[in-house]
Amino acid sequence: MARINDNFLKLKAGYLFPEIGRRVGAFTQANPDKAASLIKCGIGDVTEALPEAVREAMHKAVDELGNRDTFRGYGPEQGYDFLREAIADNCYVNLNISADDIFISDGSKCDSGNILDIFGQDNKIAITDPVYPVYVDTNVMIGNTGDADENGRYEGLVYLPCTAENNFVPAIPDEKVDIIYLCYPNNPSGASATREQLAAWVNYAKANDAIILYDAAYEAFIQDPDVPRSIYEIEGAHDCALEFRSFSKNGGFTGVRCGYITIPDSVTGASASGERISIKQLWSRRTSTKFNGASYPVQRGAEAIFSEAGKKQVAELVAHYMGNAKLLREACSEIGLNVFGGENAPYVWVACPEGLTSWDMFDKMLEEANVVITPGSGFGAAGEGYFRISAFNSRENVIEVCTRLKNHL
Numbered sequence: 564m565a566r567i568n569d570n571f572l573k574l575k576a577g578y579l580f581p582e583i584g585r586r587v588g589a590f591t592q593a594n595p596d597k598a599a600s601l602i603k604c605g606i607g608d609v610t611e612a613l614p615e616a617v618r619e620a621m622h623k624a625v626d627e628l629g630n631r632d633t634f635r636g637y638g639p640e641q642g643y644d645f646l647r648e649a650i651a652d653n654c655y656v657n658l659n660i661s662a663d664d665i666f667i668s669d670g671s672k673c674d675s676g677n678i679l680d681i682f683g684q685d686n687k688i689a690i691t692d693p694v695y696p697v698y699v700d701t702n703v704m705i706g707n708t709g710d711a712d713e714n715g716r717y718e719g720l721v722y723l724p725c726t727a728e729n730n731f732v733p734a735i736p737d738e739k740v741d742i743i744y745l746c747y748p749n750n751p752s753g754a755s756a757t758r759e760q761l762a763a764w765v766n767y768a769k770a771n772d773a774i775i776l777y778d779a780a781y782e783a784f785i786q787d788p789d790v791p792r793s794i795y796e797i798e799g800a801h802d803c804a805l806e807f808r809s810f811s812k813n814g815g816f817t818g819v820r821c822g823y824i825t826i827p828d829s830v831t832g833a834s835a836s837g838e839r840i841s842i843k844q845l846w847s848r849r850t851s852t853k854f855n856g857a858s859y860p861v862q863r864g865a866e867a868i869f870s871e872a873g874k875k876q877v878a879e880l881v882a883h884y885m886g887n888a889k890l891l892r893e894a895c896s897e898i899g900l901n902v903f904g905g906e907n908a909p910y911v912w913v914a915c916p917e918g919l920t921s922w923d924m925f926d927k928m929l930e931e932a933n934v935v936i937t938p939g940s941g942f943g944a945a946g947e948g949y950f951r952i953s954a955f956n957s958r959e960n961v962i963e964v965c966t967r968l969k970n971h972l
């Protein structure tokens with residue numbers, strides 16, 4: 564008899580975004596006349612074309628593979644040096660991060676789930692609420708939790724509520740945890756964390772011998788020069804934090820797939836016997852066994868993001884999406900809704916009108932305005948009463964969404 568991993572049976576319903584897709588599919592099937600005018604602002608998937616510099620680099624790389632003399636087979640599992648160096652030189656200027664601290668992957672979603680391979684099963688894990696659902700579900704899958712309660716909160720996880728009162732940056736817990744997931748700029752609330760707030764978390768992690776898993780997938784959208792782009796801008800973070808980054812949202816790589824984890828030498832965890840073990844060595848070992856590297860044309864495309872032309876094109880993409888975020892914020896404010904985020908992140912987080920739950924709001928927007936949003940409760944119990952609008956769309960669609968919001972709310 565082949566036994567399954569029973570932990571999967573603890574998972575609640577479907578993963579949020581396929582579940583939204585299922586509901587939208589049922590709606591369009593029942594209302595085929597509305598399918599053409601449906602506007603999707605649910606999942607944070609980019610809509611604009613891949614930058615020209617990236618496409619050129621990828622074409623060139625494919626041509627290299629088409630010639631026996633320049634053909635490449637398996638690449639280094641941890642990523643090609645050309646990309647690791649470009650990242651170290653461009654993303655970590657004066658932050659004491661070197662190319663060999665950087666591990667290239669096929670995206671941050673995979674990285675944030677896969678990282679659990681190298682941690683033990685008796686860690687106390689803290690996650691924010693609301694949160695990117697991958698952090699929770701992957702902990703459930705690997706057996707780090709008990710069952711969920713009626714609010715969908717899993718036994719064994721420490722939930723850190725993020726509310727309007729704390730500007731969606733959680734208070735430092737009064738108990739000791741071993742691993743903390745933080746994501747800033749935040750998905751889903753669009754909030755950003757100040758230097759002081761991150762410093763408090765780094766100090767907590769160092770004092771408690773904990774590790775911070777810092778998801779910086781949205782750093783390119785930071786507009787305020789005082790908001791830290793990397794956890795390594797904070798003193799002490801090199802001893803206690805891993806950083807996840809992605810080319811998905813800045814470079815339009817949601818379909819192309821490329822991301823990376825940064826792990827400085829000095830981050831360590833304890834073995835069962837108490838010996839200090841380098842996290843970087845473990846991740847490198849895990850990567851060599853389970854991964855054969857992101858594809859060569861993709862890594863060349865990612866490298867091109869750091870060329871002069873690439874930087875300019877990415878800046879234009881970011882400006883486009885942040886222009887959308889501004890319009891969405893203004894439209895929601897104009898109709899009297901309480902709006903958060905959207906200033907340093909491509910997500911606008913909105914309090915539902917009085918008396919409507921997150922899923923009520925999802926249904927109302929779908930059925931009346933023909934717009935897909937994401938219900939806040941899909942990100943956790945503390946997301947109830949909110950909805951998220953993604954700014955990843957064409958300008959034309961965003962202007963139309965603003966009009967529909969005003970007409971239907």
Ligand code: MLT
Nearest residue numbers: 605606607608672695750
């Ligand atoms: C989101 O909408 O939260 C993101 O697109 C999910 C992701 O990046 O995987």
